[in-house]
Amino acid sequence: MNSEKELVSIVIATYNGEKYLQEQLDSIFQQTYKNLEIIAVDDASTDNTLQILNAYSLKYDNMNVFANKANIGYIKNFEKGFMLSSGNFIAPCDQDDVWHADKIKLLVEAINDCVLAYCDSFVCNERLETDGKKISDRVHFTNLNNCLQQAVFSRIYGNTILFKHELLKKIIPFTEILPHDWWITFNATIGGCIKFLDKPMVYYRQHTQNAIGAINRGEKSKQQSEVKNTHFAVEEHRKRVELFYKTCPDNLKHEKDVLRNLNESYKDFSFKNNFKRMMLFFRYKDLFLAAKKHSWLQRNLFPVKMFFKVK
Numbered sequence: 001m002n003s004e005k006e007l008v009s010i011v012i013a014t015y016n017g018e019k020y021l022q023e024q025l026d027s028i029f030q031q032t033y034k035n036l037e038i039i040a041v042d043d044a045s046t047d048n049t050l051q052i053l054n055a056y057s058l059k060y061d062n063m064n065v066f067a068n069k070a071n072i073g074y075i076k077n078f079e080k081g082f083m084l085s086s087g088n089f090i091a092p093c094d095q096d097d098v099w100h101a102d103k104i105k106l107l108v109e110a111i112n113d114c115v116l117a118y119c120d121s122f123v124c125n126e127r128l129e130t131d132g133k134k135i136s137d138r139v140h141f142t143n144l145n146n147c148l149q150q151a152v153f154s155r156i157y158g159n160t161i162l163f164k165h166e167l168l169k170k171i172i173p174f175t176e177i178l179p180h181d182w183w184i185t186f187n188a189t190i191g192g193c194i195k196f197l198d199k200p201m202v203y204y205r206q207h208t209q210n211a212i213g214a215i216n217r218g219e220k221s222k223q224q225s226e227v228k229n230t231h232f233a234v235e236e237h238r239k240r241v242e243l244f245y246k247t248c249p250d251n252l253k254h255e256k257d258v259l260r261n262l263n264e265s266y267k268d269f270s271f272k273n274n275f276k277r278m279m280l281f282f283r284y285k286d287l288f289l290a291a292k293k294h295s296w297l298q299r300n301l302f303p304v305k306m307f308f309k310v311k
Contacts (some may be wrong), residue, residue, distance in 0.1 A: 109297070
């Protein structure tokens, strides 16, 4: 078990978040794990977000606020916050959720020899009301130890994770190809492991201003699904797989070979590559679909779909 001698850096990236920010900040300062530093980086907000952050920093001497002169986007904003941190562990924080008081304590206890730990979340409406549904009701959460488990789907959200400072040397600089949390978790599985804490420690607020919302949310999800096979989406998938192939080190020979073949199969929709892609998904479906809460039938039908598309 880790002790509170180890500093945890909570990095919160903000932008025009005045509506919900104070609730999140209060939940941070109510954490039962007390050896914390709070790094807040505001991305040139035009509302009262910066004023709220500064007011809290005057009240709490373990909070430091940094203000960007120009908007750099949430991915680079988190990168900046991580680079400013000095803790043994880093916990990304969104501006609109609420954390359970024991979130940091339990994640620090859970991580042990792994490089990253994550927890479950309650799905809430904008008033932070929940009917008890969790993200794990929709996706499959588990311990991970292979980068192929993060190569096609990732459902580990940044607001649920805690990772060791040593991981920074792998993930910096961030890529603009995919969300920062997916980049973090993929790298965490390269020669390392991820631990799942099977407890909902985040109240995950869903509202119209979410930078990235939870999965399968009604009409919005249906609209998003309609554009999944656009040329733009296909190119994004290709870039992601190519990035993962290049990132995987040569000493992980098996994973490197699988990602090389997957990358080649994503190049076009020729019969040869379609068949190759389908067979790869049949062979490695348990790894590629690790985040999917599929029935046996769905898991075996998915590779057939991959003959006609890329994901």
